[in-house]
Structures are given as C-alpha cells and as structure tokens.
Amino acid sequence: MKFGLFGLNMHPCVAPEAIAAVARAAEDAGLDSFWGGEHIALPDPPATTSPMPPHTVFVDLCATIAFAAAHTRTLRFGTGIMILPLRNPVVLAKQLASIDVISGGRLIFGVGISNIECEYKAVGMPYDHKGKRAEEAIAVMKALWSMERAAFRGRFFSLEGVRAEPRPIQKPAPPIIFGGKTAYAFSRTARLGDGWFGYGLDLTTTASSISGIQAACRKYQRSFDQIEISITPKIYPSPDLAQEYAQLGVARLIISPRARDVGDMLRAVEQVGRELVGKA
DSSP, X not given: OEEEEEOTTSTTTTSXXXXXXXXXXXXXXXXXXXXXXXXXXXXSSOOTTOSSOXXXXXXXXXXXXXXXXXXXXXXXXXXXXXXXXXXXXXXXXXXXXXXXXXXXXXXXXXXXXXXXXXXXXXXXXXXXXXXXXXXXXXXXXXXXXXXXXXXXXXXXXXXXXXXXXXXXXXXXXXXXXXXXXXXXXHHHHHHHOSEEEEEEEOHHHHHHHHHHHHHHHHHTTOOGGGOEEEEEESSOOOHHHHXXXXXXXXXXXXXXXXXXXXXXXXXXXXXXXXXXXXXX
C-alpha cells in the first residue's frame, strides 16, 4: 500500500513557504505522492453544482507542482484532478511534459471533467460533449509526446506535421489517472487509463466503484491489474482500515487532512508516516 497526501495547492498550502515545508515533510515521512485539485473559476454567487464557495483558493497546479518539485527529490505529484476539457491539449501537453522533465519524471496526470457550466463559459470552452473532447485531447497529447511528427484527426481536434519538445521523461507518457464514479468514467479508465482516483469514499462506495471498473475492463478486454486504484478515504484510516481498502484492490490511500494551518498539515504528515507508512 502506498500513501499520499492531498492539499498541494489549497489552504493551508497556498504560500510558497507552506507548500515547500509540507512537501519536504511528506517526502521525509515516506509518503509516495502529494496531490492537488482544481477549479479555474467558481460561480459567484454559488450555484447548486458548485462544490465549494467562490472564494476558495486553488493555486495553479502546474505552477505548484513545478515549485514543489524543486524542493523535493523523490516525492511524486498528482493532479487529482485537472479538468482537461477546459484546456487546449497542445498547450497542456507542453506544460505537462515540461513539468515531467523539471521534476525528473515525477508527474501523475489525473483527469476529470467537471459539471460546472459557468466554468466552461468563463474560459470560452463548450460545455457539450466534454467527455468525448477529453478523450480526444488525451489522444492529441499522446501523439505529441510519442510520435516523430505528431498527427491526429478527430471530431474536435486535428493536427499534423508538428513536433513539440520537450517530451516527458516517463515513457510513453506520465501515468494517466481518471476520476469520476459514472459508467462513462469507468469506461474511460478501462480503455485509456493507468489508474483511477476516488475522493472521499468509504469502503462500500470504493467496492462499488472498483466493481464498475472491473466490469469495464472485462468489456474492453483490459486486465484490471493494469489499473492502479487510489482512494481518499472518507475518514482517517487506521492500519486495519487501510488493510481493508487494500483487500478491495486499492493500491494507494491519499490522506486529506482537515488542517486549519500549516502546523496541522505537518502534524498530519507526521501521523501518517508514524501510523501508516510501512504498517499497512
């Protein structure tokens, strides 16, 4: 069982000193990864689909990972998740490849879709067919990362005869992790993903989600063993609870502390290292 930490780019890790201190502490405690989430723009006043208040701070994930990587040596960094359909895939391919190079191959690319329509409007992206556009975007990015002269022709994106450097250190691409608890998300995971990430899940919901991914793997003739399952548990896990997650097929628990300040985050990291790392 691997253990990660959530909160890379959110309160209380929004100042450079805090991000660096918590990242170093996570690495020293034996955690394998540090994860952050995002929304580029939230509705103000809040909408019914909004998961959090509009004043919530999300430091840009690309900038934060590049900064935190400079203060660590082995810790991996995950986007959990990055809303892919809000972005131009050619630009994002350049950003993520650069991060993978700068970090020495420590990027985990977690992908989500989002159901906040005003966020799409704010960046000038269409809200319809966002799942299909995300799948095409991944194909575009893989082409740029792996082909001598990238070429792709789809419904939403097309390119040919171009090259974008640098290429990621991780070959053929950084691990691609999907979020979401729908049949569509499970299908994308089975067809295109290296892993799946579920946030705030208890054992029952985790088991149900894993069952859905396993069914999708059977449908598309993909081995479930090729899918790395990461879960942020609903409650702080004891070693025994961590073992129960592992028995379901979970490979990584990503702990999300309820931290009021950096001190709380550092104490949470120390607790994970002391109570869970190497014991579950």
